[in-house]
Amino acid sequence: MRFQTWLLGAASVLAMAGIANAETTLTIATVNNGDMVRMQKLTDDFTKANPDIKLNWVTLEENVLRQKVTTDIATKGGQYDVLTIGTYEVPIWAKNGWLVALDKLGADYDVDDLLPAIRNGISADGKLYAAPFYGESSMVMYRKDLMEKAGLKMPDAPTWDFIADAARKMTDRKEGINGVCLRGKAGWGENMAFLTATANSFGARWFDEKWTPQFDQPEWKKTLEFYVKLMKDAGPDGASSNGFNENLALFQQGKCGMWIDATVAASFVSDPKASKVADKVGYALAPDNGLGKRANWLWAWNLAIPAGSKKIDAAEKFVSWATSKHYTELVASKEGWANVPPGTRKSLYANADYQKAAPFAKMTLDSINAADPTKPTVKPVPYVGVQFVAIPEFQGIGTAVGQQFSAALAGKETVDAALKAAQTATEREMKKGGYIK
Template sequence: MSQLQERRIGLSARLGAGVALAALLAGCSGAGGAGSSGADDEINVLMVNNPQMVELQKLTADHFTKDTGIKVHFTVLPENDVRDKITQDFSNQAGQYDVATISNFEVPFYAKNGWLHPLDTYSAEDKAFDQKDILEPLQESLTAEDGKLYAEPFYGESSFLMYRKDVFAEKNLKMPEKPTWQQVADLAAATDGARKGMKGICLRGLPGWGEVIAPLTTVVNTMGGTWFDKDWNAKLDTPEFKKAVEFYVDLVRKHGEAGAPQAGYAECLNNMTQGKSAMWYDATAGAGSLEASGSPVKGKIGYVAAPVEKTDSSGWLYTWAWGMQKASKKTDSAWKFISWASGKEYENLVGRTVGWSDVPAGKRASTYANQDYLKEASAFASVTRQAISSANPRDPGTQPRPTVGIQFVDIPEFTDLGTKVSQEISSAIAGRQSVSSALKNAQALAEKVGKEQK
């Protein structure tokens, strides 16, 4: 058995049976086009069904294919399903898909396992792509330990606090430019019930390592906690971690949205758009929807930095990016698609044809010098760029970490660990158990992962 086969089998076992089953179900869905071994003027792209990607799918034939002659077969799936299918195809190096949407979470271990094609040579030779224009934190997050670049960002995001300026004015409240979490809690209490059916804040409570765990971990970081210390000792039962979780659970239970244990990003976006929340702490990507043409709260929202306590900043860092499968036989065509989808001209295309608030931003310095974009995104553009620029995946808290990651721990096992811990936290938000009980169970889960890493 080769080392690569051993790594594949090891990863498969760590990801668990749930991933394999979901991948199998996704594989049986009938999605997908011609195999990677087909004609050179055709490629297969597997991507998440986020609005920006769906828009790209609509624009591809009339622009990319028309200009290059390269036909793109898209497979578009929900986030959990697409992650499972990508893991299945890339870990086996099946080569069915030439390009897939991966994130800065997957890049380090996908690259280490030899599943991705390095993009350094392509980006260096493609002067029009302008690699230096990509924001440095995103470049770093998509660069593996060997120093090679393995993905190009489609859009980047951090996190910040969004609030209703009009409601704050009516209540004679002032939002600090750099609020603390205690200030946020006080403001949530003051705005709870300010309008009929309005709660003070919306915070994710939905189980999932990419749902409740994302914002919660930024609170843990800034309050002095960490999932693991530098030696992989689990730290979920420490006073700092407990303080952060108790604060989060207490805040969302007292002043958060109705049905919080089932509320994720989409539900909080809905609540904010419909006037059901006075504040929302979440991804910077949400601002585009809030300020979009036709949004009932357009022009009513203010944006400030992610709340802090012991750290200077606490925003997360995340990017959906394009990775090229190592097994692809059509690397030149795959790069042409990646360079188009992550390029300046694509942003301009979206701005002209769809609207500047829909531009997949957060990845290029030139975006924040584009006057057309800034005119429509003036409410949140500078705060977004500052949040991304100040994100520090290698040192996001107050103590050394064993690996990179702000809102996640960058190991394959975190998909399972984070999901299981999230179920415990969500149960506490629902009032079915105490935070102490939730963290006792979570600590036991984390200790097992820590021992494996040692």
């Protein structure tokens, strides 16, 4: 009897030791953007401090990530412990009870240091439901040498007319140089992010105050005609397949005179290790049409934890590490200040080392601060969001419309046909959602 008791006691001690030394594996779903790829290379810093936590990365292309993560969280699949999601998803998913409120990020995390525009977009009822890895607006990145060769000088705040004229003058098909590279790949967060922001500056809007779709209005026709013609005259071949990463590669290879896209790209186009034109890049605000709205958006890629996760403590440790001031300093020590994740913290933009290393810093901050999700358009609208509409139906609607506009860019259908199809599809979904009769 005593021997059995001893055996039971020994087994209990061993089991306790096993529990104490148990390794927690976090599966992290993330996007294949440069800053996220860089983070994966630096995670030894985290695992050394947390030897009981192992990281399993699932790195996906933007459209695929959105689809898989949305399906998993909506069905409570439990496939991921940390999610990379955007400003669009956070408030909607928090309202649905799908995300964990992040109130244990640590005493030194300094939530108040987060830029108000970014923090507000990932909060609900005063609580943070995601931590921003990087924040962005959009701006013009351009080749100063090609601009000079064309006999032009880029204004700090250009108009769309100037951009169109410059793009055509900078195009040199024999040399393989496209005057402008813009997103064409279908997706609510790919071509529609760019086109919605552009449409805002043309006076267009997704819906009027009564939620009636507006693709049958002249402002949208003007936007899409301008875009398709500009890309035909001065854009790259196969542009309807190009998203953020494809255009980044083209610009780095010296094949774009201008690229209008996320401010986060600035560090990659000016990095001499990756970009052939690093010493020739200039920056300007996103264009406008003199109507009071620029084509600049507001976005953040954030790390969030799904509700019901059995690994919340470990996940919160990782989220805190990856979005902390410490991580910023780690990247600066390894890669230089110009390459730290931008657009999330006030302290970064007050940092003299960063200001010196990043000539795009002020332009990025000004662009983020200028974007107003509560008043994104020239005319009044019932929705919040600059380059997206913050309603659950938008993912499906935005992607369907993006497919039509990508087809118009590819020459598979006319601008009028694409707009008509967009209007019909959007009306159908808005009726189904109960927004309109």
